[in-house]
Amino acid sequence: MSMTLSEVCELVGGELRGDGALVVERLAALDQADEGSLVFAFDPAAVVQAEASGAGSAVVRTGCQCALPHIVVPDVRKAQSVLLRAFQPPRPAPTGVHPTAVLGEGVVVGSDPSIAPYAVIGAGTVLGARVVIGAHTVIGERCAVGDDTILKPHVTLYDGVRVGARCTIDSGAVVGADGYGFTHDGGQHQLVPQIGGVVIEDECEIGANTCIDRATLGCTRIGAGTKIDNLVMVAHNVRTGRHCLLISQVGVAGSTTLGNGVVLAGQVGVADHLDIGDGVMVGAQSGVAKSAAPGQRLMGTPALPGIEFHRMMAALTRLPDMMREARRAEREARAAAGQESGG
Amino acid sequence: MSMTLSEVCELVGGELRGDGALVVERLAALDQADEGSLVFAFDPAAVVQAEASGAGSAVVRTGCQCALPHIVVPDVRKAQSVLLRAFQPPRPAPTGVHPTAVLGEGVVVGSDPSIAPYAVIGAGTVLGARVVIGAHTVIGERCAVGDDTILKPHVTLYDGVRVGARCTIDSGAVVGADGYGFTHDGGQHQLVPQIGGVVIEDECEIGANTCIDRATLGCTRIGAGTKIDNLVMVAHNVRTGRHCLLISQVGVAGSTTLGNGVVLAGQVGVADHLDIGDGVMVGAQSGVAKSAAPGQRLMGTPALPGIEFHRMMAALTRLPDMMREARRAEREARAAAGQESGG
Amino acid sequence: MSMTLSEVCELVGGELRGDGALVVERLAALDQADEGSLVFAFDPAAVVQAEASGAGSAVVRTGCQCALPHIVVPDVRKAQSVLLRAFQPPRPAPTGVHPTAVLGEGVVVGSDPSIAPYAVIGAGTVLGARVVIGAHTVIGERCAVGDDTILKPHVTLYDGVRVGARCTIDSGAVVGADGYGFTHDGGQHQLVPQIGGVVIEDECEIGANTCIDRATLGCTRIGAGTKIDNLVMVAHNVRTGRHCLLISQVGVAGSTTLGNGVVLAGQVGVADHLDIGDGVMVGAQSGVAKSAAPGQRLMGTPALPGIEFHRMMAALTRLPDMMREARRAEREARAAAGQESGG
Helix, strand or coil: CCEEHHHHHHHHCCEEECCCCCEECEECCCCCCCCCEEEECCCHHHHHHHHHCCCCEEEEECCCCCCCCEEEECCHHHHHHHHHHHHCCCCCCCCEECCCCEECCCCEECCCCEECCCCEECCCCEECCCCEECCCCEECCCCEECCCCEECCCCEECCCCEECCCCEECCCCEECCCCCCEEEECCEEEECCCCCEEEECCCCEECCCCEECCCCCCEEEECCCCEECCCCEECCCCECCCCCEECCCCEECCCCEECCCCEECCCCEECCCCEECCCCEECCCCEECCCECCCCEEECCCCEEHHHHHHHHHHHHHHHHHHHHHHHHHHHHHHHHHHHHHC | CCEEHHHHHHHHCCEEECCCCCEECEECCCCCCCCCEEEEECCHHHHHHHHHCCCCEEEEECCCCCCCCEEEECCHHHHHHHHHHHHCCCCCCCCEECCCCEECCCCEECCCCEECCCCEECCCCEECCCCEECCCCEECCCCEECCCCEECCCCEECCCCEECCCCEECCCCEECCCCCCEEEECCEEEECCCCCEEEECCCCEECCCCEECCCCCCEEEECCCCEECCCCEECCCCECCCCCEECCCCEECCCCEECCCCEECCCCEECCCCEECCCCEECCCCEECCCECCCCEEECCCCEEHHHHHHHHHHHHHHHHHHHHHHHHHHHHHHHHHHHHHC | CCEEHHHHHHHHCCEEECCCCCEECEECCCCCCCCCEEEEECCHHHHHHHHHCCCCEEEEECCCCCCCCEEEECCHHHHHHHHHHHHCCCCCCCCEECCCCEECCCCEECCCCEECCCCEECCCCEECCCCEECCCCEECCCCEECCCCEECCCCEECCCCEECCCCEECCCCEEEECCCCEEEECCEEEECCCCCEEEECCCCEECCCCEEECCCCCEEEECCCCEECCCCEECCCCECCCCCEECCCCEECCCCEECCCCEECCCCEECCCCEECCCCEECCCCEECCCECCCCEEECCCCEEHHHHHHHHHHHHHHHHHHHHHHHHHHHHHHHHHHHHHC
């Protein structure tokens, strides 16, 4: 993969400064650049680093000067995304089914599969076309995996899990383990059998070591286009809308529903049986204990509308000084009263 | 598995309304029901959904009317648990030892085993009767696994771990990794060897991707009947009592002891070397920094008795208005003083 | 492994009380001791337990009396660390390459390897001398693993990950998954290809089920001697300095830089694109939202300097009483004013 600086410029819709015939062989970070590299300078300080990096060319922000052949764009990050897509290595050719893969009875494998060593696929599972199954990935019985979906190494799907098309599931993710539901009897806990399923719709990403539990009855459901980061917990019977973002270490408790386009920042917890409206955004580490109307911005534990949270934090920050001041005033008042009564 | 509505009614101890000879073939969620399905309506709104669901019958709460043949019970959730147990699929027949499983020297396998493809079991390990070992599960040397215990695919037990009878360990759980103990010398950290073990007593559940570290000396111990959810961290030398509940993403630091029946809600952290009494319950996301007497209800970070926490949060919520009011009163007092002195 | 009590005494630099010829066969916890055992008593109560434990000898703190043959030291924990190192079992002899391991084209294996059953190593990967690769561990293509490094069972390294010498990576860790970077277009999210790498320098420990994502461009980097606990999330393009400690369930968001010797306690979250100075220590469950100067001690969410945090918490604790008092004073003032105006 390589292109000329002119071609790069056309792709990102920028303004060319310098030799358009220059060949760009790769994109690079500022500390790993060589003559064939194009680097990205997100601010004026980075332009100086870019000039000293050994890179052959750069993308810089409107208004920045640069001594290298460069392209000027209003939004360097957007240009970077476009070029990362252009320069990404092509998807490898299908590798077929490795002889050590164990396929149960009645497994259906679509066209052009890539099934890596030691994959284990349970009876009755159906794989779509061009599916990639990583080494050691275990798929239970009666599962379905859609076209072009990639399961990285060491993924586990329990029985009956359904994954849509064009999804990626990262290593260590566990989909379909029993939900954490117990009845309590005389101080003891007995598991309630979890006989429902999990449905992951099309174009979802499920991060490494993330867990999505199966439903008690019915399905735990991840809406199309939802992107879930690493180490996230999605409990039984949760339903997310389309295009949600669940950032690392988030936990969503049982039977809670997220609308479309909900964003939960890192380490957020959402309690069980809540209804979180479309477009709700929750700040990092917040704890959501009540249902939320569409479009709310929430922060804190228990989570409040952002404006209330900031007002409360501002007051809390002033509190120690205010208390000291109040005690001083009280002491003065007492002293004055003492003088009066003693005078 | 199927039974008549009369049989279902007898099982849950409810009141039958409609045709007791109706055959119930399965339990279903409201959005997946057909004629052979029995559904559960937890509230009046759900009764309407049930009637429209296509289900053949329903379980409803005392006081609810329903157009379908139905059973009336005071506690729908309890009835659901009973029926989920009755309708759960029978445990599959033992599958024996798959030829690709690798068993070390001196491994003892009990009667009627199910050992799936690519399981690896270290030398000297002893497995009880009817044990189920999932695909790719790795068991170290000199481990013990009790009768009827199930290790799902991709579980890892390090050397010397002992798991009791009738336990379930979910995929991705790692039991017996070295505790996080270091000595610090001139800004560098050197691992303290962790030569103790882990004991999981009978009837425990260990969730997916949960980690239980081995002890420095002695044992990390999970008490009988304790249920641990997904992505939980149990550090070295922790001891839990019997019948504890540790909900998802909880972390318990080194050498802390939990009494019997302790409940830690989601994302709770408990500091090291603490003593948490029997029956203590800690609210979600709380951080426990001090030992707690039996029966306490704790909330917040640092965790306080629930009543103090709620009182503090109520005060905090009123704080911004109180401060604004105080500033207004001060301005008025100044203005009044100014008028007096200027008058 | 065994030594006399005199030899033990010399090793820890303590004072011997009793028979120096006594043979110490093992170190033990107080509840697992026998005649051949040496136990550790960290406080006077533990000395009583030690005497009743059946142990043959003990290490006790300066000033404690003990009826067993014993060694007196000023710091029992330090003595324990020294002895744990002395008594730890020797590293097992290399086991070679198991015939079920799958090695891709051009894999280079150093001298004296131990590669366990079902390990899968991608094309072009280079392993140093005396490397230990656990059962089922999957290493991608073009990776490098340094001398004497141990990857436990079920580790996953994606393509191009570089691990230094003398590291340990625990089970379930996932290194090199795609960073969580998306562009947002009309409410939809599209993955930004992550074509950078991960570098783990020498003498690092990476805990069980921890995730370290690959960089967008350049490298995510873990500095030499850094110890990362279980279930930690390190996002794309994060860089840690040397000798950092990241305790269980910590999350560090994208592009944040940690200096040398930074300590993040359990469940801490650090926001993206921050610069955390050398030696910064952050208390458990804190949320760091701003960059921090070297040496700061931070606590709370959002994190404050420890002294400010404690001052704020102290004020907050007094707040409910202060408010009640203020309301009482106001009522009295009103009552007094009413009497006056009515009088």
